Amino acid sequence: EPEVTQTPSHQVTQMGQEVILRCVPISNHLYFYWYRQILGQKVEFLVSFYNNEISEKSEIFDDQFSVERPDGSNFTLKIRSTKLEDSAMYFCASRGTGVGTEAFFGQGTRLTVV
Amino acid sequence: DAKTTQPTSMDCAEGRAANLPCNHSTISGNEYVYWYRQIHSQGPQYIIHGLKNNETNEMASLIITEDRKSSTLILPHATLRDTAVYYCIVRVPYNNDMRFGAGTRLTVKP
Numbered sequence: 440e441p442e443v444t445q446t447p448s449h450q451v452t453q454m455g456q457e458v459i460l461r462c463v464p465i466s467n468h469l470y471f472y473w474y475r476q477i478l479g480q481k482v483e484f485l486v487s488f489y490n491n492e493i494s495e496k497s498e499i500f501d502d503q504f505s506v507e508r509p510d511g512s513n514f515t516l517k518i519r520s521t522k523l524e525d526s527a528m529y530f531c532a533s534r535g536t537g538v539g540t541e542a543f544f545g546q547g548t549r550l551t552v553v
Numbered sequence: 554d555a556k557t558t559q560p561t562s563m564d565c566a567e568g569r570a571a572n573l574p575c576n577h578s579t580i581s582g583n584e585y586v587y588w589y590r591q592i593h594s595q596g597p598q599y600i601i602h603g604l605k606n607n608e609t610n611e612m613a614s615l616i617i618t619e620d621r622k623s624s625t626l627i628l629p630h631a632t633l634r635d636t637a638v639y640y641c642i643v644r645v646p647y648n649n650d651m652r653f654g655a656g657t658r659l660t661v662k663p
Contacts, residue, residue: 472650481653481654481655481656482591483653484650484651484653497650528594530597532596532597539602541602542651544597544598547594
């Protein structure tokens, strides 16, 4: 069964460093998403991406964040200068075209900022 | 997207049906009802979705009331592995964001 793959599974970084979280969406999907979940809190929408551009973003997704689809298979989330409060699980998701299609999520990257 | 209301937590005996309710009284005509679950800190897992007809797949059944203001997710024979947080989400299909609420924490007990 096709799945969304995220790497690394755990990333530890120092405050102020840049991090790039990587995702390989399901191959024929065209809509891509990033979510985050701070420990003990709900899953929060960050951004959606379609046709090589951001289609929607939340208030969390500020100038510190960027997304990119550098090639035909990868989808990345970059945090330019990490803060302690960026520590969270980050989930990538993708979905296909068609009305009402569901999104599939990866297993997440646990980001720890120290 | 319409707001949803779910109970904070529920218990279910192993082997029994788990019925998880969701209220979405402000749902509009073109909004779908989606159900996801999250086991521990894993990525949310898609379960089922529907527009107005009842739906069934290998995981669960979705019952949507005729006025579409509420729905129920049914896990017919709950197992311990079904212990998770279950999210009911209502959204229009062309919206690109999907917002999660707090969900219902289902605990299946032996």
